[in-house]
Amino acid sequence: MLSRSGETLRLKLDIDEGHPDQNGENAFPFPWKPPTGNLMYLMPEVRSRVSLYFKGHDEGSAIAVNCIQGEGEGRQYRERSLVTAHGKELDLYPGRLCIISLDSRVLLDDMKGLSIHGKQGLYITALGKVTVSGKSVLLDGGEGGLSLYKGHVEPEADGSFSFEKDAEFHLQKEGEEVDSRGAWTAVCAYEREDYSGNEYRFRDDPVEENYDYAGLTARVLGGLVVVGGVTIASGGIAVGVAAATGSAVSATAVMGAAATGGTFAVAGLAASDLINRRVSSMDDYVKTALAGSIVGAMTGAAEMVPAKGLARAALEFGGGAAGSAVSQAILEGEVDAGRMFKEGLLAMGMAVVGRIFIWI
Secondary structure (H helix, E strand, C coil): CCEEECCEEECCCHHHCCCCCCCCCCCCEEEECCCCCCCCCCCCCCCCEEEEEECCCCHHHEEEEEEECCCCCCCCCCCEEEECCCCCEEEECCCEEEEECCCEEEEEECCCEEEEEECCCCCCCCCCCCCCCCCCCCCCCHHHCEEEEEEEEEECCCCCEEEEEEEEEEECCCCCEEEEEEEEEEECCCCCCCCCCHHHCCCCCCCCCCCCHHHHHHHHHHHHHHHHHHHHHHHHHHHHHHHHHCCCCCHHHHHHHHHHHHHHHHHHHHHHHHHHCCCCCHHHHHHHHHHHHHHHHHHHHHHHCCCCHHHHHHHHHHHHHHHHHHHHHHHCCCCCHHHHHHHHHHHHHHHHHHHHHHHC
């Protein structure tokens, strides 16, 4: 993964190794779909390896779906882990669940039960009753011995708590037991502190990057220039056809349809870029403007042909199929006949429904 923005990744594919265009700017942005869905914002780190999944035969259906563990880590595909760049880890294995930080670990194992390990202190405080029960309960204080206190907790005005001790029990390293009773007040291992400030936060949410509005504007203007050129050309062609055939082809209607189709196509691509926080290439805008304008001009010309009934339906089908072929050829470099047929049927159906509403 070369870079990330919002919820998209720019990838360097293994099959393109050594290709001169495989760099940060030219790498295609693929949408990222984490295993957690929309539960949390979860993006891979730069230079991570990810899997690219194609949902269908169309290369535009590809999505990045999971972050591949590094070599030599000895993990199986069933052992799912979430590892951050800050040493925090969540393991979801078939037989256990483990939460790991730099100094501590909480393990829930199907065979061994619950275990908590840490290099620092372990504190359990509650205003209610704390119960530790089991067939065998083991408390190990290590070199420092083990101390147990019995008492009750009282809240203070400043938000802290005081522990009123009724009895205490100490087990030293040599095994000497010390039991004493008395009134003694101690502050529990709890601090009421405001950690809501930005200086305490680790910001792992999407950071708004400096968006290239100037580049987007330049590409939109370039696309509109192409729309203008196709509009003028389509008007000239309409005038020539009308003069040669004596048909009533309106150059104004054809030019209007070309301008409308091309403008909407460019606007749609620009809106997609803004939503995904990316800027498509000038080549993409030129192709989009060209395809939209040509399809619009073809639609406008088809509307001028005097046909009714089945002839009109056939004309709408042919116009939709031809428009699909033009768009595919310009934008994708190849034409899918099945897609042409479907989009032709769609165009015919929409035209029929539109005329029904007009009659009503």
